[in-house]
Amino acid sequence: MPVNGVGVTAVAVAAARALESDRPDPLVVDPWAAALVRASEVAVPFPERWPEDIDEVPAVEQSMLLGATYIGLRTRFIDDELRAGGLRQVAILGSGLDTRSWRLDWPDGTCVYELDSPDVVDFLTGTMDAVGAAPTVDRRPVAADVTAPWASAIVRSGFRPAEPTHWVLEGLLPYLAAHDQAALLDDIVDLSGPGSRAVIERAPALTDTPETRERLQTFAAATGIPFDELLARIDPPDPAAVLAAAGWSVAAISVADLEQRYDRPLLADRSVTAAADRGGFVVAIKG
């Protein structure tokens, strides 16, 4: 059951978690990540072992190690947010190959809704069944597209909008056009009972200037890669502003905050600066 299309990004994140799990000082241990990558039949160029000396590996591998380090921080931060929230209804949108429904120790009576495309949801369910892993929670996979009406699909799976929900948007917003991001955030506001929480990874903003448009157009002309999708991501809504306007209490957490909190510096002075450019996170509570 191979994974295709945008689901491939979920395999890349799983590969990063497999690598994190192999570190001598892991922030997260995901016992299934490596098996999921193998079963996906997607060739992800991630190194499979953490090197003894990072200075000894080629620059391109160093950048993948940097990416994996960021994913380790992100995964651990969101694990900790969910543990601290302790809510009995959790909704993970664009859940990919997230194994929290097997990995975390959930309070009794918790339901976790995992929403992604049918291919990704079926692949995860099928592979975890095949390896004999049992969820530690009432896991409810929901096959849906968040850019189309999705509320009825999650409600049909048992989701109760009047109850407090812990929402997780991890690595999802960057894949959505700005107007789809705005609509999704509005849906979340509408589906949240009092006491709901959210942890949202921001999509880094591309500001809409003539220079940006020209740069993207030049890139498209040179490579043949259509740029319309990137233009659609220009000036995305700020989740902090949307949720604050809806009356939620909001805090911004930067990647630098997480580096400090978990004593895990990203090697940002190395050749790749992508991680330093990321937009960080928004955490919010509906009072």
Ligand SMILES: C[S@@+](CC[C@H](N)C(=O)[O-])C[C@H]1O[C@@H](n2cnc3c(N)ncnc32)[C@H](O)[C@@H]1O
């Ligand atoms: C980078 S992966 C992140 C997966 C997971 N949150 C994690 O951190 O491991 C992005 C995920 O978003 C899903 N996704 C992208 N666009 C989507 C959409 N319109 N509706 C539902 N899921 C979507 C993809 O299928 C993919 O699994």
